[in-house]
Amino acid sequence: MQKIRIGIMVCTAQRPKMLENCLHSLITQKILPEWHVEICVVENDSEPRSRETVDAVSAGTSIPIHYTQEATRGIPYARNKTLRESLERGYHWIALIDDDEIALYNWLKTHMEAVDQFSAHVSYGAVQKNFEKQPPDWWYPEIPNHHPAGHSLPRASTNNVLFSARLISPPADLRFNPAYLYGYEDLDFFEAAYARKFKIVWTPGAIVEEEVPASRVEPTRLLNWSKSSSAAHVQVSILRKGYLRSALKFSIKGMRRLLGGAIGSAFFLVLAKFGSKKAVYRHYKSRMRLARGLGNLQGVLQKPYRYYQVIDGQ
Missing domain, CATH: 3.90.550.10 (Spore Coat Polysaccharide Biosynthesis Protein SpsA; Chain A)
Structure with missing residues (x-):
């Protein structure tokens, strides 16, 4: 057998x-x-x-x-x-x-x-x-x-x-x-x-x-993962639905995230300097939104961040 x-x-x-x-x-x-x-x-x-x-x-x-x-x-x-x-x-x-x-x-x-x-x-x-x-x-x-x-x-x-x-x-x-x-x-x-x-x-x-x-859980590394993941989703959409349709959708979404994330991260950074833990939390949430917006736009430009080029561990 x-x-x-x-x-x-x-x-x-x-x-x-x-x-x-x-x-x-x-x-x-x-x-x-x-x-x-x-x-x-x-x-x-x-x-x-x-x-x-x-x-x-x-x-x-x-x-x-x-x-x-x-x-x-x-x-x-x-x-x-x-x-x-x-x-x-x-x-x-x-x-x-x-x-x-x-x-x-x-x-x-x-x-x-x-x-x-x-x-x-x-x-x-x-x-x-x-x-x-x-x-x-x-x-x-x-x-x-x-x-x-x-x-x-x-x-x-x-x-x-x-x-x-x-x-x-x-x-x-x-x-x-x-x-x-x-x-x-x-x-x-x-x-x-x-x-x-x-x-x-x-x-x-x-x-x-x-x-x-x-x-792998340092703030910059995590934010770069958000950026890379968002760019990958744009890439998926381009391959499955075509470039023009995807570019329009994610350009709008990316700009919205970029603007909201930039304003939020700057605003809560000021509050965080006064020792507010809630402000620190909201600052990083806003930075995540900013990272996703950058990822969307990099995906549209087809120049996404290569997260996996950095190797964690040994």
Whole structure:
């Protein structure tokens, strides 16, 4: 009887210590006898900075760990390299996890049970964030997903997901769109899968823990994320609805946010100097609005801020 071939794919860039922790969590997964599991690390860099880390972990496990590089920088390029590797190695199921995450012991088993139990093509798992430093109170709160296991979803992201090779094989042939260099490439991929009637289910028991370094929750970094996210949404609209329609919509929205955010941030900054905590809160909320407005306009000009060029962690 042919074993089920499962590929666990990890994209990484200049974070060998985080990658090492991630790989150790993967080689200790519960593996069933009817599975053949392999791990593939795709380093998104022209230099093999993590090769030694991969070799060291590989020497201590019977699970095959493959290493390859994608020299063209950008998350969609690295993700597409994982898809090419998956097809070449004949995986039936592909799991994606980020290099700054640690999979709990039954992570893979829970994903595989979910696709079997719910006759699904995609299983999307939960992410528990471990903050080195807590985000400021003006930032978006972490809102847990309380849906039950098997709840149908219209999309997923790539930080904790298992999906059938049918998504990337003919006739579907889905790929990550390299136009999305600033975010949203994973949501776009799974939205396209959902549109093609592939079933995506929520699997809260398939848990990964994400290590969030303090640098990622510094105010400037958070504001830059807001800017980049807003630019990415403009990019999505341009690709799906056309440039003129999108440019008109987001130029108006961007200018409105820009004006309101600039006035609000300046006004509340003055009040904050008198020691008002509420004014500090409103000042940063206004700066977030300003950042989103700048992101909208940069998206319209098609020159968005490249948030992911800065690497947090090590």
